[in-house]
Amino acid sequence: MNSSNSKSDYSHEKIHRILESYHLCDHCIGRLCTHRKEEELFQQAGKRIREKHSTFSKTVESSCELCHGLFEELPDFYQIAFDSVNDYEFNTFLIGCHIDEDISTKENQVIEEFDLTNTASVKQEINEYIGIRLEEEMEKKVSFKHPDIMIIINTQFNVISLQIKPLYLFGRYNKFQRGLPQTKWFCRQCHGKGCRYCQYTGKLYENSVEEFIAKPVVNASQADDEAFHGAGREDIDVRMLGDGRPFVLEVKNPKKRSLDLASLTKQIKSESDSAIAVNYFKYTERSDIARIKEAHFQKVYVVKIHARVPIQKEKLKKVAESLQGTTINQQTPTRVEKRRAKKVRRRQIYRCNVLEVDEDRASIEIESESGTYIKELITGDDGKTQPNLSALLNVACSVDALDVKQVKGE
Numbered sequence: 001m002n003s004s005n006s007k008s009d010y011s012h013e014k015i016h017r018i019l020e021s022y023h024l025c026d027h028c029i030g031r032l033c034t035h036r037k038e039e040e041l042f043q044q045a046g047k048r049i050r051e052k053h054s055t056f057s058k059t060v061e062s063s064c065e066l067c068h069g070l071f072e073e074l075p076d077f078y079q080i081a082f083d084s085v086n087d088y089e090f091n092t093f094l095i096g097c098h099i100d101e102d103i104s105t106k107e108n109q110v111i112e113e114f115d116l117t118n119t120a121s122v123k124q125e126i127n128e129y130i131g132i133r134l135e136e137e138m139e140k141k142v143s144f145k146h147p148d149i150m151i152i153i154n155t156q157f158n159v160i161s162l163q164i165k166p167l168y169l170f171g172r173y174n175k176f177q178r179g180l181p182q183t184k185w186f187c188r189q190c191h192g193k194g195c196r197y198c199q200y201t202g203k204l205y206e207n208s209v210e211e212f213i214a215k216p217v218v219n220a221s222q223a224d225d226e227a228f229h230g231a232g233r234e235d236i237d238v239r240m241l242g243d244g245r246p247f248v249l250e251v252k253n254p255k256k257r258s259l260d261l262a263s264l265t266k267q268i269k270s271e272s273d274s275a276i277a278v279n280y281f282k283y284t285e286r287s288d289i290a291r292i293k294e295a296h297f298q299k300v301y302v303v304k305i306h307a308r309v310p311i312q313k314e315k316l317k318k319v320a321e322s323l324q325g326t327t328i329n330q331q332t333p334t335r336v337e338k339r340r341a342k343k344v345r346r347r348q349i350y351r352c353n354v355l356e357v358d359e360d361r362a363s364i365e366i367e368s369e370s371g372t373y374i375k376e377l378i379t380g381d382d383g384k385t386q387p388n389l390s391a392l393l394n395v396a397c398s399v400d401a402l403d404v405k406q407v408k409g410e
């Protein structure tokens with residue numbers, strides 16, 4: 001009994017014992033008993049071993065004690081996998097499967113009983129078989145890292161579930177029209193179901209930046225849903241100018257992955273009546289969401305103010321100059337008190353220039369740290385923002401219009 005095979009971990013004797021103890025199919029022998037030759041499938045390896053040890057094999061292929069003939073169904077599993085992904089555009093995929101617990105238990109039992117190393121599991125063989133065939137017949141590639149489609153086969157019930165990798169699109173949006181919220185804003189009364197208060201739309205506003213951008217993309221990609229991730233947001237009545245605010249659009253369960261982004265850009269503009277424009281539209285990865293969410297982009301604003309009395313230009317210029325380079329303290333503004341935590345925020349004002357003064361109206365350009373409440377910097381918000389322009393000027397000022405001129409930092 002010294003006939004150990006140096007190429008495999010198993011001695012002839014051990015293989016004989018396995019074949020004598022169990023009825024096994026070629027697949028199961030192949031997975032349990034040997035190193036495969038290059039390009040060899042488990043079934044082919046198993047067949048080779050069986051033939052070599054035929055005098056010891058009592059196995060009839062169809063009555064495998066380990067898999068109970070599961071591998072005879074492989075072509076069926078392949079077919080349902082093929083059919084289920086046929087509607088989807090993808091380049092990479094990965095197969096996973098669920099199998100009966102009885103089979104895994106039996107498999108582990110045999111492995112333990114004969115102290116087998118270098119075996120492959122039933123799951124591995126199914127995944128490999130279907131993976132290789134899909135690669136060949138669909139000309140797609142298996143990818144273990146971020147596949148476009150994850151195909152999960154339940155061999156017990158012959159059903160497939162798919163996990164489709166979302167598409168991630170980066171862009172910077174302009175909002176040229178006031179009165180548009182950034183994202184879908186569900187009705188406070190019915191939370192989206194539709195009621196009298198919202199005229200059965202489920203929404204507080206008919207449109208949003210999100211909807212104008214996402215709708216054409218969801219249609220073109222035949223997706224189920226989307227999520228809009230903006231790098232901060234502007235108030236509803238604030239325009240977003242310059243080259244726009246960074247965002248990532250997450251497109252869920254897309255059937256089409258290669259989109260004509262240039263034509264979608266045009267479509268977004270025309271369908272929003274030029275209220276929205278998208279710049280630098282491109283494909284990106286999931287990690288870009290965290291990047292733009294965490295970044296603290298410096299902003300440049302243009303604010304039109306309205307004073308209670310005519311403004312003295314020189315005095316306003318001095319006030320603007322005095323704000324330059326200062327740090328302001330802002331208690332949570334009255335208008336957002338219900339939605340935000342109450343605290344004092346310290347924010348840096350980098351620049352403050354007077355652009356124009358006309359009687360009781362003026363335009364000012366302000367560059368400040370991310371998260372500055374500009375309206376409150378002007379009005380003072382009952383003293384909650386210190387210092388503030390109204391107090392420094394000694395004239396109560398309100399904000400007529402506010403634009404974000406630039407989101408810096410990329």
Ligand SMILES: [Zn+2]
Binds near residue numbers: 068
């Ligand atoms: Zn078997």
Ligand SMILES: [Zn+2]
Binds near residue numbers: 192198200202
């Ligand atoms: Zn409602």
